[in-house]
Amino acid sequence: MQIGTVKPMRHFGLEEANKLIPLLTQTFDNVRPKLVRLKQVDDDLEAQKEPQLELKRERVTLTEDIRDRLMFIEDMGIEIKAADGLVDFRALMGERTVYLCWRYPEPEITHWHELEQGYPGRRPIRPNDAFMKTFAS
DSSP, X not given: OOTTOOOOOOOOOHHHHHHTHHHHHHHHHHHHHHHHHHHHHHHHHHHOSSOOHHHHHHHHHHHHHHHHXXXXXXXXXXXXXXXXXXXXXXXXXXXXXXEEEEETTOSSOOEEEETTOOGGGOEEOOTXXXXXXXXXX
16 A cells, blocks of 8 residues: 555445454454554553663564554455444445444444544444445445
């Protein structure tokens, strides 16, 4: 991924997005412990007067691994809102774009929200909500 490139907007159907939950769960199962370790390494580095080279290397390795795993998800068109497992899928509800919202470790997508609202604006998906299907759904 190049910095400064604009990715085309990708829309997901609810069924298609839900099929990706096992991949997301597996990804965040892997990333979350690394985030904890990264915080510990950062705290250790901050506490030392002369940071150890080994800790600096571990920080770089952890950061690169987390970034690579999350970029894989973003390259699919999924928007990561928090590295510990909050993601949004753009979806069409009628003629407007909204977000299907998923939070680790939910077993499926059960909420959506408007683009300008975040997690606090989540609304439960109701049976009559008309999310458009995509070609992959």
